[in-house]
Amino acid sequence: MTEPLLRIEALRIAVRNSERSVEILRGVSLDLARGEVLCLLGESGSGKSVTLRSVLRLLPDKGTTISGRIAFEAEDLFELPMSALTALRGRRIAMIFQEPATALDPVYTVGRQIVETIRRHEGVSNAEATGRARELLERVQIPLAERRLLAYPHELSGGMRQRAMIALALACRPALLLADEPTTALDTTVQIQILLLLRRLQRELGLSIIFVTHDIGVASEIADRVAIMYAGRIVESGPVRDVLRRPGHPYTEALLASTLRRGERGHRRPAIPGAPPDPAELPGGCAFAPRCGRAEAACSEGMPPLVLSAPDHCILCRRPVNLGA
Amino acid sequence: MSGDTPLLTVRGLRKHFLVRGQSGWGGKQRLHAVDGVDLFVRRGETLGVVGESGCGKSTLARLLVRLIEPDVGDVIFDGAAVAARGGISVRALRRAVQMVFQDSLASLNPRLTVEATIAYAPIVHGAPVAEANRRARAMLAQVGLVPEQFADRYPHELSGGQRQRVNIARALALEPRLLILDEAVSALDKSVEAQVLNLLLDLKDELDLTYLFISHDLNVVQYLSDRVLVMYLGRVVEVGPVEAIYERPAHPYTRALLAAMPTMDPDARADEPPLQGDPPNPIDPPSGCRFRTRCAFAEAACAAVDPPLAAVDGAGGEVLEPDHANAGAHYASCLMSVAGSGHSRAPARIGVAA
Numbered sequence: 049m050t051e052p053l054l055r056i057e058a059l060r061i062a063v064r065n066s067e068r069s070v071e072i073l074r075g076v077s078l079d080l081a082r083g084e085v086l087c088l089l090g091e092s093g094s095g096k097s098v099t100l101r102s103v104l105r106l107l108p109d110k111g112t113t114i115s116g117r118i119a120f121e122a123e124d125l126f127e128l129p130m131s132a133l134t135a136l137r138g139r140r141i142a143m144i145f146q147e148p149a150t151a152l153d154p155v156y157t158v159g160r161q162i163v164e165t166i167r168r169h170e171g172v173s174n175a176e177a178t179g180r181a182r183e184l185l186e187r188v189q190i191p192l193a194e195r196r197l198l199a200y201p202h203e204l205s206g207g208m209r210q211r212a213m214i215a216l217a218l219a220c221r222p223a224l225l226l227a228d229e230p231t232t233a234l235d236t237t238v239q240i241q242i243l244l245l246l247r248r249l250q251r252e253l254g255l256s257i258i259f260v261t262h263d264i265g266v267a268s269e270i271a272d273r274v275a276i277m278y279a280g281r282i283v284e285s286g287p288v289r290d291v292l293r294r295p296g297h298p299y300t301e302a303l304l305a306s307t308l309r310r311g312e313r314g315h316r317r318p319a320i321p322g323a324p325p326d327p328a329e330l331p332g333g334c335a336f337a338p339r340c341g342r343a344e345a346a347c348s349e350g351m352p353p354l355v356l357s358a359p360d361h362c363i364l365c366r367r368p369v370n371l372g373a
Numbered sequence: 374m375s376g377d378t379p380l381l382t383v384r385g386l387r388k389h390f391l392v393r394g395q396s397g398w399g400g401k402q403r404l405h406a407v408d409g410v411d412l413f414v415r416r417g418e419t420l421g422v423v424g425e426s427g428c429g430k431s432t433l434a435r436l437l438v439r440l441i442e443p444d445v446g447d448v449i450f451d452g453a454a455v456a457a458r459g460g461i462s463v464r465a466l467r468r469a470v471q472m473v474f475q476d477s478l479a480s481l482n483p484r485l486t487v488e489a490t491i492a493y494a495p496i497v498h499g500a501p502v503a504e505a506n507r508r509a510r511a512m513l514a515q516v517g518l519v520p521e522q523f524a525d526r527y528p529h530e531l532s533g534g535q536r537q538r539v540n541i542a543r544a545l546a547l548e549p550r551l552l553i554l555d556e557a558v559s560a561l562d563k564s565v566e567a568q569v570l571n572l573l574l575d576l577k578d579e580l581d582l583t584y585l586f587i588s589h590d591l592n593v594v595q596y597l598s599d600r601v602l603v604m605y606l607g608r609v610v611e612v613g614p615v616e617a618i619y620e621r622p623a624h625p626y627t628r629a630l631l632a633a634m635p636t637m638d639p640d641a642r643a644d645e646p647p648l649q650g651d652p653p654n655p656i657d658p659p660s661g662c663r664f665r666t667r668c669a670f671a672e673a674a675c676a677a678v679d680p681p682l683a684a685v686d687g688a689g690g691e692v693l694e695p696d697h698a699n700a701g702a703h704y705a706s707c708l709m710s711v712a713g714s715g716h717s718r719a720p721a722r723i724g725v726a727a
Binding site for chain 1: 426533564568574575591592615619630634636639642643647652654
């Protein structure tokens with residue numbers, strides 16, 4: 049087996065506020081192959097965005113305790129000096145966000161921001177960088193690319209801003225794209241455009257993508273593999289088809305059952321009782337046990353075991369469902 | 374009022390906002406938020422309203438309860454015109470029509486306990502305090518929150534799903550007949566969304582309510598609604614029974630909206646986006662049909678003629694006055710559904726017998 053592009057091992061992150069320390073990631077491990085699209089799927093507070101941000105070490109140093117290891121192209125990101133990390137950010141690993149306003153600077157034109165990024169990382173001439181910026185805007189299907197180079201972010205529509213942010217992220221041909229809910233704020237007809245664009249860029253450029261979303265529909269459109277997160281842990285991961293068709297973790301199964309599909313009408317839904325737990329007051333053992341219809345006494349004690357329902361389909365559960373064909 | 378009068382009728386409702394020009398100086402521009410909307414909501418039904426951002430669906434909701442004054446147009450509640458001589462006052466309207474918003478935290482007063490929040494409006498409307506508090510606790514139980522546990526809590530001590538239950542309880546405290554739900558489940562996690570949808574179904578049966586349910590989520594609208602109204606840039610483009618809208622959509626925009634939904638099936642992924650670009654700016658909407666700039670079937674006629682809402686099924690594309698007595702009526706505002714409209718795909722005129 050070839051070396052994964054990115055490997056996260058036993059990542060634990062605790063955040064300290066004035067009174068106490070709260071563990072928000074509780075041992076996250078994952079591998080991302082070259083050219084693979086992995087969706088981190090979970091509800092608010094499950095730790096999916098924190099996992100993504102930790103790859104670029106975007107979490108504040110103060111009050112954050114991190115343990116575990118993140119290796120990118122076999123390099124330990126936590127051991128890297130700040131200068132090497134800065135060189136990596138934006139060049140080998142790029143990130144896109146839900147809100148393009150957080151990635152684009154309002155006082156510079158879109159073209160200038162892309163040119164500056166290319167020149168900073170690669171030291172090429174202004175003319176060459178400008179040429180590449182234009183190609184990038186064409187690649188992300190912004191019409192009239194030449195003219196849009198001179199546009200300020202506020203002059204673009206929502207979907208166009210999202211495309212401009214993707215162009216900026218791809219400026220230095222990164223190997224890994226981190227996408228934090230990039231389509232969540234978009235209208236349905238624009239969301240599908242951006243998903244299809246990302247899929248095409250991924251194919252053409254051989255990108256690896258980690259895509260954070262709470263929307264199973266979005267994951268089903270873009271993911272090769274999904275990892276389901278709950279209360280700071282990955283509770284299930286596997287190929288997107290397997291996980292959606294034969295979910296192994298009771299949480300995944302309940303989440304799929306409570307998600308409306310096309311054509312459903314009127315009858316009461318099988319809802320998951322209760323609410324996602326407060327990370328400061330997690331129950332012992334499996335965090336889902338208090339809401340789980342299959343839980344037994346042992347589930348509340350000790351770490352649930354990791355079960356394989358197929359060689360590449362892992363479930364963190366004492367009483368998984370749909371095991372065996 | 375007779376049984377077949379709609380609970381709510383809206384005719385020719387229009388609201389334009391004057392906004393500062395995009396460049397920052399220069400004159401004001403006119404944003405066509407809601408631009409001539411007709412609709413009705415029948416007693417006991419759920420009317421779903423769908424559309425993308427900027428289509429005017431939230432402005433419509435605010436106009437209906439007079440949080441905003443319309444420029445022109447009539448809102449008729451239970452046969453009585455709102456704020457008109459001999460009609461129903463705005464104050465009385467707001468007892469009968471209540472609203473639940475998307476942001477469950479912003480719509481609660483952070484300094485009021487849950488009980489005080491729910492009892493507030495009945496007290497304003499003249500209920501004795503003790504009685505209002507007793508009712509508030511009963512409402513809490515009805516929305517699935519144990520009164521002993523939740524009555525004395527403040528909004529920040531609740532989860533998003535619990536807060537939305539409180540908002541629903543507060544809206545129901547005045548015993549309204551129509552509940553307007555504006556993206557009321559959109560901010561909730563899926564596992565919690567299912568709980569709140571179940572609650573809405575139960576309450577509708579128990580309290581004999583009528584819902585106007587506004588959402589951008591087509592699955593949720595299909596799940597709850599009896600009829601669905603599709604908006605685009607301030608106009609109604611299609612309205613009809615939920616099965617007709619989802620199975621036989623007539624307007625190209627409705628078809629595109631449905632085709633743009635994620636499939637939930639990795640083996641049936643979309644290859645082509647059904648529409649290019651974003652919805653146009655409501656400041657300067659296109660002439661004629663507002664959808665024509667993104668429509669694959671647009672022809673010269675579409676720029677020249679503003680398409681009327683015309684019957685889709687079996688009526689040969691006649692332009693009809695919307696008929697609230699006909700539960701199955703399905704209308705679309707597209708020249709392709711209007712006989713003799715000049716569009717090459719329009720149905721032929723039926724024989725001139727009548």
